[in-house]
Amino acid sequence: MINPYMDPEVQPDPVRSAAQWQAMVTTLGDLGAEVEELDPAVGCPDMVYAMNLGQAWIRDGEKHVLMSHMRFPQRRAETPVAAQWFADHDFTVHWLGGEPPREIDGELDQWGSSGLPAPSFESGDAFWFNGKLAVAYGPRTDHAALDLIGEVMGVDVLPVHTTHPAMFHLDLSFCPLTEDSALVCPGAFDDETGKALWKHVPDPIEVSVDQALAFAANAVVVGDTILGAGLDPDLTRQIEQRGVAVRSLDVDQFHLSGGSIRCLTNPLDIVLG
Numbered sequence: 001m002i003n004p005y006m007d008p009e010v011q012p013d014p015v016r017s018a019a020q021w022q023a024m025v026t027t028l029g030d031l032g033a034e035v036e037e038l039d040p041a042v043g044c045p046d047m048v049y050a051m052n053l054g055q056a057w058i059r060d061g062e063k064h065v066l067m068s069h070m071r072f073p074q075r076r077a078e079t080p081v082a083a084q085w086f087a088d089h090d091f092t093v094h095w096l097g098g099e100p101p102r103e104i105d106g107e108l109d110q111w112g113s114s115g116l117p118a119p120s121f122e123s124g125d126a127f128w129f130n131g132k133l134a135v136a137y138g139p140r141t142d143h144a145a146l147d148l149i150g151e152v153m154g155v156d157v158l159p160v161h162t163t164h165p166a167m168f169h170l171d172l173s174f175c176p177l178t179e180d181s182a183l184v185c186p187g188a189f190d191d192e193t194g195k196a197l198w199k200h201v202p203d204p205i206e207v208s209v210d211q212a213l214a215f216a217a218n219a220v221v222v223g224d225t226i227l228g229a230g231l232d233p234d235l236t237r238q239i240e241q242r243g244v245a246v247r248s249l250d251v252d253q254f255h256l257s258g259g260s261i262r263c264l265t266n267p268l269d270i271v272l273g
Contacts, residue, residue: 004166004258012253020251021048024227024261027249031222036089036268041081046074048254049263051171053082055123056091056268057153063091063268066152069101071120071140076101076108094152096121096145119145124169124263128270129176130200131156136170136189138162155272160197161190166213171262173207175217177226181205181242183219183235185212205238218260220267229260 028035038050047053052075054067065086070076080101083093095101097118101108109117119142126135126149133155137143139162150157160170164187167173173188180202186194187209198204207217216235219228225245229252236246251260 012256017253031225033222044078047078049259050266051263052122052124055126057270057272059273065091066094068122069096069118069120096148121145124171132158134158136160136162139168161193163190164188173212175219177244183207183217215260218262220262220265
């Protein structure tokens, strides 16, 4: 188990999982998103949580991706598979240590040109918002990765320290809605960096810890609609006041492994510069 949501005694139903996945893909298409599906790979069941495979962006018309360096070895085999997909789709592929993963003593890991292991970075910890890349460090991303991320992507990084153990990625506690508004769970962070993130959002909507643990912030915005699975009436009302429509889906089979709609998707159209 690599997160607190997992329970070996409670396994997802494969029929329901497939139906929920297809409903999400269909709904994204109905909302106007162009959906690319990444084929599964043997031995990589968590690759379905595509948000954590790499951070994609576009600059001057050129497509780039910074691949994740997974904290847990159980997920590291996913990134070479995803890197090949990105390369096949005309992305320039970047690695945090400057080199792709290689096998050391029987274990796949990402090492830098210095001969030292690259710091951990998982792209579910990074969100472009209001001119900066908010990057959470703590459970899955190392603080040492932040400067490297900024250098590779050519952006200013806003560090956020995640301290709540069940919100192991930023996509569980932060969700941009519009150019000015975002869902923010202050209880996920330490006081100093949490306040910095809150101040960075001109019009924040507060998400409680209980709401975040129900995957309220783990949602994706397409146009003027947010597609989520844990938005209660109170958050729905506040979101709609910002001019954003709310659509809900049931993806409870994916909650069993600690992910929801945002985890299952990865935006490829973020334009920097």
